[in-house]
Amino acid sequence: MLEIKDLYVRYGMIEAIKGISFEVRDGEIVTLIGSNGAGKTTTMHAISGLLKPASGSIMLDGVELTKTPNHKIVSMGLAQVPEGRRVFAQQTVEENLLLGAYARKDKDGIQKDLDHVYELFPRLLERKKQPAGTLSGGEQQMLAMARALMSRPKILLMDEPSMGLSPLLVKEIFHIIQDINKDGTTILLVEQNAKMALAIADRAYVLETGKISLEGTGEELSASEEVRKAYLGG
Amino acid sequence: MAFLSYLIGGLGLGSVYAIIALGYSMVYGIAKMLNFAHGDVIMVGAFMAYFAISKYHLPVLVGVVLAVVVCTILGVVIERLAYKPLRHASSLSVLITAIGVSYFLQNSAMLLWGTDTKIFPTVLSGSLTVGSLSVPYLTLITILTCIVIMIVLTLFINRTKTGRAMRACSEDKGAAALMGINVNRIISITFAIGSGLAAIASILLVATYPSVYPTLGSMPGIKAFTAAVFGGIGSIPGAFLGGLVLGVVENLSRAYISTQLSDAIVFMVLIVVLLIKPTGLLGKKVNVKV
Incomplete structure (x- = not known):
């Protein structure tokens, strides 16, 4: 590959x-x-x-x-979860995830994957309206991984x-x-x-x-x- | 009543500052540079409108469209030719380049259009009279334009995919590129929007103060830059608020204290605000947990 x-x-x-x-x-x-x-x-x-x-x-x-x-x-x-997570601190969890899907155009697919990553990381669902900068280190790592997955x-x-x-x-x-x-x-x-x-x-x-x-x-x-x-x- | 009319006049002037300040602030927020040529884009817009309306007798709206189109293209071209090659250079080099572009535009205007002051025609006269208060229509339109721009821009930045990408670039360009965002394109869009807004501001400016000359953009440029810093550079509501406050302070001090001292008072207020709140009125300071 x-x-x-x-x-x-x-x-x-x-x-x-x-x-x-x-x-x-x-x-x-x-x-x-x-x-x-x-x-x-x-x-x-x-x-x-x-x-x-x-x-x-x-x-x-x-x-x-x-x-x-x-x-x-x-x-x-090819997606990357960068060192130090580098989430967009001022944007909400959900906005971060949508940015992960920036290169995609299939709206239905994006919604489906959004549900999928929330299932994979339930804590992100609880915090989806929160600015990413307010998450703990572990949660930010999960967000960075979920964000990368959003590009499928x-x-x-x-x-x-x-x-x-x-x-x-x-x-x-x-x-x-x-x-x-x-x-x-x-x-x-x-x-x-x-x-x-x-x-x-x-x-x-x-x-x-x-x-x-x-x-x-x-x-x-x-x-x-x-x-x-x-x-x-x- | 006199106070109210000075206040409204100040809001009108402040609206022009605010529209220019938005361009400064957006470009700073995303490209992390101070585009000191921004004021001179205003000058080019004013000349375009002058030629269209006064020389070729075209409708005012055509003049507005022409100014917006020319300035938008000019802004994108300036970024491509002058700033993009310096993307990884020190901020000092970029700053000096911006000052160079500013002089280049002023001198080109002198060469092409002469150094004499041209009189912008009256495009809108008359006032709205309520009791003993009389407010020029132009002032009302200026304030209204500023409010509309503010609302549209806020919605664009907060609700659209491109707006989200712009905010991402403003925070972390490397991470934005990892999302598949074309960072260069986002910077171009930012310059286009800022310069288009400068064109609108230029027409509102010369419609109120009808002299058109090659260095006309300097003072409003510096004032709008001040407004952007005052409100918190990089922040869109900050630019809006900073512009309005600046315009009101300037107009009131001109009316009640001294015409000569009004600029000094404006900058004194800026210094006091920055001493108390170094990030400006609405400047963000986000705590990031690690």
């Missing part, structure tokens, strides 16, 4: 991503783990078109995304969904990620919480200072000595 080849991303003179290649196949949960500054968010931004890569290719179902304007990428079936993506990119949340909430969020995947959405997950990410991932890549240092199934990497030392606390 998503194929990244020889991707290089630079910020001015600094090379943040130094030629990475990986793929996400239909129906998988793939995770990209790595420490702070490894280039995880940069990779996500390059895929969503927020950053222009210096070179390399990003193919979504055979279409080159690096040559697609960023506002057209959503309607091709084939593949959902999630950047650090567990950031700043209590362990209980993290568990809940990861359950929801698995549910979304079971409903047929492919998932690319970026996480510092490597333990949780590897537990639900079909396959995983380890990103280290802009390069992929290891890859394998979730189980293989959970068992790997190097990963245990560096990311799972021994």
